[in-house]
Amino acid sequence: MHCLWCDEEVVPEVHWGNLLLPDRITHLCGKCEAALEKLEGNLCDKCGRHVDREGETCRDCRRWEQLSQWEGVLTRNRSVYTYNGRMQTMLAKWKYRGDYKLREAFEHEFRDTFHQVFTRDFRKRATLVPIPLSEERLCERGFNQAAALIDLLGKPAEQLLTRTHGEKQSKKTRRERIFTENPFTLTRPTDKPVILIDDIYTTGTTLRHAARTLKNQGCPEVFSLTLARS
Amino acid sequence: MAGILNKLIAIISFYLYANVPLFGRDVEFQEKELVFISNFISSIQSYFHPAFDWIPSINISSETPSDVFSAKDLLSIANRFSGKLLLREEMKIEEVLWDELTETGMLQAVEAIESRWWGWRCRRCGNKLRRMFAEIPCARCNQTHIYCRNCVEMGRVLECQQLYVWTGPPPKWPVQEEACRWDGELTHAQQQASDRIRGVMERGAGELLTWAVCGAGKTEMLFAGIGCSLEAGKRVCLATPRTDVVRELLPRFRQAFPGTSISALYGGSEDKAADGQLVLATTHQLLRFARAFDILIIDEIDAFPYHNDPSLPFATSRAAKIGASRIYLTATPRKEQRCRLEHGQLDCVFVPIRFHGCLLPVPRLIFSNKMKKDLQKNMPPVAFFDWLRQRRHPERQLLVFVPYVELAGKMEKAIGPLLRKEWGELAIASVHAADEDREKKVQQFRNRELQLLITTTILERGVTFPSVDVVVLDSGHEVFDEAALVQIAGRAGRSPDDPDGEVLFFHAGKTRSMVAAVRSIKEMNNRAVKF
Numbered sequence: 001m002h003c004l005w006c007d008e009e010v011v012p013e014v015h016w017g018n019l020l021l022p023d024r025i026t027h028l029c030g031k032c033e034a035a036l037e038k039l040e041g042n043l044c045d046k047c048g049r050h051v052d053r054e055g056e057t058c059r060d061c062r063r064w065e066q067l068s069q070w071e072g073v074l075t076r077n078r079s080v081y082t083y084n085g086r087m088q089t090m091l092a093k094w095k096y097r098g099d100y101k102l103r104e105a106f107e108h109e110f111r112d113t114f115h116q117v118f119t120r121d122f123r124k125r126a127t128l129v130p131i132p133l134s135e136e137r138l139c140e141r142g143f144n145q146a147a148a149l150i151d152l153l154g155k156p157a158e159q160l161l162t163r164t165h166g167e168k169q170s171k172k173t174r175r176e177r178i179f180t181e182n183p184f185t186l187t188r189p190t191d192k193p194v195i196l197i198d199d200i201y202t203t204g205t206t207l208r209h210a211a212r213t214l215k216n217q218g219c220p221e222v223f224s225l226t227l228a229r230s
Numbered sequence: 231m232a233g234i235l236n237k238l239i240a241i242i243s244f245y246l247y248a249n250v251p252l253f254g255r256d257v258e259f260q261e262k263e264l265v266f267i268s269n270f271i272s273s274i275q276s277y278f279h280p281a282f283d284w285i286p287s288i289n290i291s292s293e294t295p296s297d298v299f300s301a302k303d304l305l306s307i308a309n310r311f312s313g314k315l316l317l318r319e320e321m322k323i324e325e326v327l328w329d330e331l332t333e334t335g336m337l338q339a340v341e342a343i344e345s346r347w348w349g350w351r352c353r354r355c356g357n358k359l360r361r362m363f364a365e366i367p368c369a370r371c372n373q374t375h376i377y378c379r380n381c382v383e384m385g386r387v388l389e390c391q392q393l394y395v396w397t398g399p400p401p402k403w404p405v406q407e408e409a410c411r412w413d414g415e416l417t418h419a420q421q422q423a424s425d426r427i428r429g430v431m432e433r434g435a436g437e438l439l440t441w442a443v444c445g446a447g448k449t450e451m452l453f454a455g456i457g458c459s460l461e462a463g464k465r466v467c468l469a470t471p472r473t474d475v476v477r478e479l480l481p482r483f484r485q486a487f488p489g490t491s492i493s494a495l496y497g498g499s500e501d502k503a504a505d506g507q508l509v510l511a512t513t514h515q516l517l518r519f520a521r522a523f524d525i526l527i528i529d530e531i532d533a534f535p536y537h538n539d540p541s542l543p544f545a546t547s548r549a550a551k552i553g554a555s556r557i558y559l560t561a562t563p564r565k566e567q568r569c570r571l572e573h574g575q576l577d578c579v580f581v582p583i584r585f586h587g588c589l590l591p592v593p594r595l596i597f598s599n600k601m602k603k604d605l606q607k608n609m610p611p612v613a614f615f616d617w618l619r620q621r622r623h624p625e626r627q628l629l630v631f632v633p634y635v636e637l638a639g640k641m642e643k644a645i646g647p648l649l650r651k652e653w654g655e656l657a658i659a660s661v662h663a664a665d666e667d668r669e670k671k672v673q674q675f676r677n678r679e680l681q682l683l684i685t686t687t688i689l690e691r692g693v694t695f696p697s698v699d700v701v702v703l704d705s706g707h708e709v710f711d712e713a714a715l716v717q718i719a720g721r722a723g724r725s726p727d728d729p730d731g732e733v734l735f736f737h738a739g740k741t742r743s744m745v746a747a748v749r750s751i752k753e754m755n756n757r758a759v760k761f
Contacts, residue, residue: 002361098386099379101364138369142388 003029004105005090027105035086038109039079039229047204048078049229064204074211075221077201078117079229080109087228091199095145103145106227107152114153114225118195126223127158127190131198131210134165134183145199149227160187160194161210174203182209189217196224237263277348280356282548285315285520286338286397299327304399310505311337311396313465313522313549315354317385318394320518322502336398342387343376352378354387355517356544380541381517395520403463403507404489410457412450412486419583419761420451426579427557428455431525432462435553439531439571442581443590443754444561444720445694449479451581452527452557453486460490460507464524467509469516469546471533473497474669475692476510483510513542519549526550531558531567532713533691561720562713562750582757588729589755591722593702593715593748601704601738608640610703611736619652626731627675627698628682629689631718633707635662638684649682660684690717696725705735705744715747 001010004027012023026033044051046061057065064070081087094102118126130146138144150157161184172180194214196207201224211222275281299307311321321328331337343363344351351358357380368375368390375389387393416424423440430438432455442448452468459466470476473496480494493506495515504518513528513536528536528546536542550556560567570576584590598604598611605611610630632638642660649656657680661671668688675683676695683689687709700722702710710718715735722731735744 093382097382098366098377099364099382100366100377101379142368142370142386143366144369 001025001027003027003032004102005029005032024108027107032086032105035084036090037082037084037087039082043078046074046076047201047229048076050082060204064208070208070212073208073215073222074204075223077204077207077224077226077229078113079201079226080106080113081228083200083202083228083230091228095141095199098142100143100148103148103152106149110149110152110227117225118223122193126193126195127160128153128155129160129194129196129210129214130157131196131206132159132161132163132184134163136165146197149199150197157197158190160190161185161213162187170202180205180209182213184210184213186213186217190214190219192219193221193223194219196222198224198226200228200230201226202230273346273348276346276351277358280351280544280547282521284340284344284353285548286340286395287521299330305402306505307331307336308396308399309401309403310503311394312398312401313396313519314504315393315395315518315520315548317342317387317391319385321394331398332394334398336396337394338397339392339394341389342391342393343378343389345376350376350378352381352387353393354378354384355381355541356548357381357541384517401465401505401507403460403465403491405463406461406489408457409460409487409490410453411488412453412457414450416450417447417583417585417587419581420447420585423579423581424451424454426577427451428458430555430557430577431455431459431464434524434555437556437558437576439558439560439563439567439576439578440581441560441563441578443584443758444691444717445584445586445724446561446581447585448529448559448581449482450585455557456508456525456527457487459525460487465507465509465522466525466527467511467516467519467523467549468527468529469511469513469549470529470692471513471536472530472692473512475529476512478692479510483508513546516545516549517541519545521551522549524551524554525557526554527557527559529559530691531560532562532564537564562716564713580757582754582761584724584729586726586729588723589758590751591719591730591733592751592755593719593733593735593744595705595735595737595740595744595748597738597740598736599738601736605637605704608637608644610641610645610701614701614703614736617734621699622732623699623728625697626728627678627680627695629675629695629698629700629721630682630684631690631700631702631710632684632686633704633709635664635686638662638686642684656681658682658684661689662686663688687714687718689721690714691720693721694724695721697728697731698722699732700734702733702735704737706737706739706741710743712743712746712750715743716750719747719751 001012002008003010006029008029010026010029039048039050042051042054043049044058044061045055046057049058051058090102093099128150130144130150133141133144147157163183166183196210198207201207207224214222340353342353344353349358349360350363355378357378362378362380363376364379365374366377368388371390377386377388381387423442427438427440430436440448456466476494476496480492483492487508490508491506492508492510493501493504495501495504495509495511497512497514526546526549530536567576571578596613598613601611632641638660642658646658649658659671659674659680661668661683663686671683672693674680698721700718702718705715719733722733723729737744
């Protein structure tokens with residue numbers, strides 16, 4: 001095995017503990033694994049970022065909830081990693097440079113978080129919806145990163161949303177992002193709860209727009225799971 | 231059964247003994263079989279030696295009529311795209327022009343990844359490692375494709391994407407009578423090397439290794455040859471592993487060749503067209519060239535990453551035209567080149583003397599048994615301080631090499647107060663590859679604003695400081711191989727005003743690299759004395 005990120009060789013250690021029950025295959029070497037920060041501990045009840053005390057809601061989320069049109073649109077977001085420097089370069093290589101295979105580096109952690117956050121019962125009921133890319137962007141990149149993440153979970157992805165072409169989110173300021181038009185349209189309504197999947201939660205605007213689109217047409221509840229939380 | 235065996239032996243003997251039927255066997259091949267055999271053999275060969283026969287040759291005349299561009303436009307397009315190997319996205323031209331060029335066949339598409347029975351090879355970076363290829367479900371054509379992970383940073387190469395090669399009229403460069411305007415003087419040794427280099431460049435289709443000591447003045451030796459080649463309308467490339475070197479060379483070449491279009495290419499450079507007759511580039515940039523240059527000069531052939539990354543030799547051999555002359559420059563050839571030298575497969579010219587005519591400083595090895603313990607406390611060994619107190623030329627700046635990054639910063643903090651106590655106000659800095667202020671600190675050191683600079687091996691080559699003493703701490707560490715140590719020693723005494731600096735290797739036990747480095751420096755000095 002070679003590390004997916006630094007291409008260093010990973011030599012698995014064999015001991016009595018894993019002789020009969022082999023460990024799961026690691027895709028990253030120890031160093032690269034350690035460079036990624038998992039989001040654990042006291043997390044914001046809403047968006048899943050670090051907060052000081054347990055059960056607290058962070059300032060950004062309180063501001064969202066104060067606005068009547070956004071109140072309760074997104075029930076809860078959970079993310080796997082913090083968006084640190086390494087995560088940033090990894091996401092850039094994966095998404096923009098298009099190194100599709102790099103998603104495997106997140107496979108185990110993403111699946112684990114998915115299982116931790118959502119109960120088995122809920123997982124069965126809910127639909128997984130990827131945040132779509134616009135036609136143009138999809139053509140440019142060749143793949144949708146959110147759909148690729150759902151693929152990691154081994155679940156079917158339901159393309160309930162489409163997106164009209166606009167400027168890249170990452171090139172906008174926070175204010176611009178929050179006051180953008182809703183870029184999503186619904187292809188078909190659903191009456192099941194939805195888990196939105198995306199690669200990153202930055203201000204939460206994208207996910208909330210998508211959630212509102214779904215909820216306006218009869219979706220009871222929308223959760224979201226993203227790979228990183230900045 | 232016997233028939234098959236017979237033929238097999240015949241095939242082997244055919245290739246081993248060049249068409250001599252072995253063991254008196256008389257086997258006749260049918261034409262179909264011969265084709266099969268040669269395909270089979272060439273596909274085995276293709277694994278070891280990449281063939282570049284897929285690059286289409288130039289075959290379109292310049293008289294192709296067109297209403298999209300004029301003849302003059304065509305020339306500038308030819309200059310811009312000839313010898314390149316680019317993705318559609320990298321071309322950055324309008325759709326109309328693109329359609330015209332592809333329809334007339336001036337841009338020809340080639341498959342980006344070649345598929346063989348043993349796997350794939352990326353035609354851009356030469357990668358053939360199985361783990362460096364991965365699958366991707368392509369949203370464009372709803373199929374799963376192979377892509378190359380090795381060169382994904384340059385824009386992904388997919389199986390369904392094609393690379394484009396210019397097959398239109400060849401580029402035309404302005405005719406020059408006297409391209410080289412450099413009027414400096416060469417030393418005797420330099421002159422000799424310069425003549426040899428020029429000879430190879432004029433003759434074409436040859437290789438020459440220029441084995442010149444650190445500070446021999448390699449660039450100046452190239453000028454005469456490059457000038458001649460430019461006058462003959464040849465395209466020249468100088469590839470070097472480091473960005474800093476390209477930046478440093480550009481003004482010097484601009485001055486020496488004022489009438490020539492020069493492109494400087496490195497990651498993040500402004501020159502996107504890369505349409506110069508003379509190209510100064512980092513070796514990585516050659517990944518975008520194919521059959522482009524008549525003269526290819528590879529600087530520091532032994533240096534990282536050229537030495538470590540198989541895609542770079544691949545790219546250089548693709549970037550050179552068939553029948554190109556190649557000049558390699560090095561101060562410390564590796565095993566591979568030495569082996570070829572010994573077997574007489576590679577011509578070599580020595581430049582054992584520095585341009586100022588003085589010998590290389592020979593490193594002094596100083597044993598210190600508590601080295602490891604001291605380094606753990608981020609301190610240099612006691613012997614270092616002893617030496618520092620009785621330095622012969624305390625006015626010289628001091629360059630301290632440490633084996634790993636963390637140590638550089640920590641040592642700066644640890645010894646700063648100590649040295650200040652003894653020597654008064656003293657400016658110290660440390661620098662490593664990922665340091666944001668790297669360029670600034672090096673410049674400060676060059677301007678004598680810093681007295682002491684602690685560095686990792688990043689400053690081992692390509693940098694010139696006028697008057698320094700050089701210290702290597704823990705020279706037995708594995709990052710200091712022979713080449714690195716010779717290069718490090720070569721930082722001292724580079725200026726004619728102060729031609730001998732002190733070089734000290736502090737070690738906790740001699741290693742082979744240290745001994746070999748000292749021996750190789752002495753050997754060069756012997757050669758220089760004879761000279």
